Amino acid sequence: MDVVMLSRLQFYATSAFHFLFVPLTLGLSWVVAYMETRYVRTGDETYLKMTKFWGKIFLINFAVGVVTGITLEFQFGTNWSGYSKYMGDIFGTLLAIEATAAFFLESTFIGVWHFGWKKLSAKAHAAVAWLVAIGANLSAVWILIANSWMQNPVGYTIRGGRAELTDFFAVITQKFAVLQIIHVLSSAFVLVGFVIMGISAYHLLRKQNVDFFTRSFQIGLVCGLVGSLVVAIEGDLHAKDVTEKQPVKLAAMESLWETTRQAPIYLLALPDEENGRNAIELLPIPGALSFLGHGDVNAEIRGLNDFPRDERPPVLWTFLAFRGMVGLGTYFILITIYAFIRRKKLLESPLLLKILVLSIPLPYIAIQLGWVVTELGRQPWIVWGMLRTADAVSAVSVLQVATTLVGFFLIYSLLGIVGYYLIFKHAKQGPQLESA
């Protein structure tokens, strides 16, 4: 393998791992702040216990998320120095603002929240929880603005062999970024919803701490239901925006080879990249893809064969990842609607509870697949239409990158095993041992 492929693998592994832990902190930070506020308002001790129980899960995720986040910031320089030279004027600015204006807020106040129970009044402590949530989510907003710029560069000019910023406002308010922010932040709510519902269901099945976990479940249910609906509505707008700005990515997402009017979506399809066609195409929904892309069943959708081979992303994986994500998204809506209907009879719905326990990994998978669509679907470009990934890599040796890739694999495996072991242990234990 060459340096480009190794560096891509390393960036994939480190960012995918990072994003196993971060989305839960995004959603959970709001939920914990809400629970603590309810405690302050009502004086109900159960809310305090909930704050501490779910807060601890937040803290473990935060710990792993932070340390793996530093890796990502450094890697643009260590492994992608070609990219950094070319894009630093814009991309570096967004990362620096993220640290200064958002991440400081989260990191400083998480320490205050964690250790300040006896140092602050109840109200002030709850206010700190909100600051953490704002910091965490603002941090994500800036990172997503930066990522959106790689998908759809705006507000720049090419000068002196690099991209230079000309319109900061355009960069931070572009539609692609707004959509991506809504998508990621609401999918974080789906995740936190399923994690809370799943853990609560585990205890409800065993009739442990019924009041505590019923209330937790209801909060998780609202997050999961609202989150998955917002993701779906936004997803529709997102698809239309991608059709306009990254048509070849859309064609890969749906494995459409020939430019077609009234393009259908095949419920069963399998791309054959070698021959530029689908090996299997079954069960078409007529006009569905045209509708997805343009809101009009008769509209024309450009197929992959319209684009030069060296400008197409890897079709099979982009296609499968998109299918998987949409399939899971549909499941999330259906199961949360069903759970909503059964919300008053949870204890009499053991099957639903079992399904929800088993569903905990699914939103994690959906989020990972979403990033595969976004990032793999962007290939062969590191910045859409402007800079190829292969031209962005650092002048480092195969040995160097191979060594660090192995190093990351070992260290992250350790973090993953220990991190999830601690979360599992805490989640299984439940809140009753908290005050021991």
Add this chain to the structure above:
Amino acid sequence: MDLQAIWFFLWGLLWAIFFMTSGFDFGIGTLLPFIGKTDEEKRTMIASLGPLWHGNQVWLITAGGVTFAAFPLVYAVMFSTLYSALMLVLFTLILRGVAIEFRSQQNDPRWKRIWEICIFIGSFAPALLFGVAFANIFKGIPFDADGIYHGNLLTLLNPYGLLGGVLFVMLFLQHGALWLSIKTTGTVQQRAAAVGQKAWPVLVAVAVIFLAASWYATDLYANYLNHPALFLVIALAVAGLLAARLFMAGQSWIKAWAASAVTIVSCTFYGVIGLFPSLFPSSLDSAFNLTARNASSSPLTLKIMLVVVIVFVPIVLIYQIWAFKLFGSKVAAADLAHEEGAY
């Protein structure tokens, strides 16, 4: 001063604040196996930095981010030429970060032992490596016109580089020992105070050797000789060292810590001023040097970042100082017995 020059010094300032804040975290982590004999002593030491180390570490992310934003060419060449050293810093920092959080999660001596080793390595190694890296930057890094590195990890481990590493370790050891003296009581405090006093003469000796070696190994003094008033920065570092010793003798730990902070900041600026206008000089040919002039972002980006920094850095400092004060009192037994979150 023009924008590029302002950014050059802001760049130095952010690294200086990182060393000043995370410096005591690194020092305490390095001292953990030596001062902390019992589990309670170790927990006291970790608790002394517990609420603050996350916020301290963000200064590294900010310093890195600002290097990226204001001097993208420096960021690209610095991070890729120092690839192996930086990755080593990263690996050890990752281990330290999770170790601080994970250690207290299981009450099993072997479990705790593993994470203590990680805290030690993750504090000592970054301190040493940052020192090695910065000393090598003062000296110049062997990279060519295309930013390609002609050396390896061992190239950086030259005598001057290692001396820089030792200097950083000693600075942070004293800084950490003084923080422990402020924050703890009993045996931990006695041991920390003793370490601070024993480390001081070693630190002074290393600092003097480093200043002398810089004369031979680097071009840092050229700017000082052209503008002798700049020698005040070195005088400030010396004053900080002397004041730290005096305050230690009088057991005024907070003042001693502040003096140590002054030393760290002025040591950083000693190098930064000597480098000006270079941020990342090449040892192959000074024509390849990356400077504030040839490696900066566009004027618009520098302006936007200046506004961001002028607005947000003071806000960050205000709430971080508030947090420092909130957790300013000594770590008490009650903090360790606290039902949740105690280390």
